[in-house]
Amino acid sequence: MANGALAAEILAMADEDRRMRSEVAANARQWDASVDERNARRMRAIISEIGWPTTSKVGAQAEHMAWLLVQHAELEFQKECFALMAREPADEVCARHLAYLEDRIRVRDGLPQRYGTQLHESDAGWEPLPTLDPEDLDARRRAVGLEPIAEYLDGARRTIR
Numbered sequence: 245m246a247n248g249a250l251a252a253e254i255l256a257m258a259d260e261d262r263r264m265r266s267e268v269a270a271n272a273r274q275w276d277a278s279v280d281e282r283n284a285r286r287m288r289a290i291i292s293e294i295g296w297p298t299t300s301k302v303g304a305q306a307e308h309m310a311w312l313l314v315q316h317a318e319l320e321f322q323k324e325c326f327a328l329m330a331r332e333p334a335d336e337v338c339a340r341h342l343a344y345l346e347d348r349i350r351v352r353d354g355l356p357q358r359y360g361t362q363l364h365e366s367d368a369g370w371e372p373l374p375t376l377d378p379e380d381l382d383a384r385r386r387a388v389g390l391e392p393i394a395e396y397l398d399g400a401r402r403t404i405r
Contacts, residue, residue, distance in 0.1 A: 250290060251306035254297060257283045258309035261316060284317040287325075296328040298336035311341040319352050339388040359385055360393050363400055370400040 260279060267273035287310065294301055297310040314325045326345050329337045347357035351373050360372035360381050372393065375381055382392045390396065 247294065247302055250294065250297065251302040253286070254290070254302060254306040254309050254313070257286060258312055261313060280316045283313045284321055287313055287317065288321065291325070291328065296325065296332055296337065298332055300336060307336075308338065308341070311338070311345065315345065315348060319349065322349050322352075340390055343385075343388040343390060359388065359390060360396065361390070363397075370397055372397075 261283060264273065264276050264279045268275050290297060290310075297307055299307045301307075302310070311325075311329070314322055317325075322345060326342070326349060329342055329345070343359040344361045347359050347361040350357045351362045356374040356376045357372065358376055360375045360378075362373045363370045364373050365371075372381075377384075385391065385393060385396075391399075
């Protein structure tokens with residue numbers, strides 16, 4: 245049975261995270277690193293209490309938001325969470341979340357990513373950072389439920405400014 249109190253807390257932390265990032269993007273607020281630090285600290289406590297907040301523990305939406313919060317945490321914590329998530333059954337953790345987090349970790353470690361989820365802006369627009377075996381990229385993306393890279397880049401070009 246899902247833990248409603250923890251789910252609500254994770255959702256509230258994610259709301260604060262998104263609000264801060266939106267206000268920074270709109271130049272209405274300065275970056276506040278304490279938001280990420282506070283969220284990571286609380287996520288560590290939650291994980292030490294219940295393990296990774298899976299779908300059955302906190303519900304699908306809170307599981308998604310827990311992953312989002314970890315995306316904004318320090319690298320070593322991301323690695324810890326990735327290992328926890330990877331041990332969970334496929335119906336408890338979203339495969340796309342694992343792909344995004346793995347790519348983020350690999351890029352931060354100076355390695356090529358596997359799924360092409362991490363982008364940079366070039367003269368040609370948004371492009372994936374270096375990626376392993378680009379010729380097999382769409383097959384890897386499809387295996388974890390991601391759209392083909394061309395569709396992903398089209399979406400990024402339309403929405404990321």
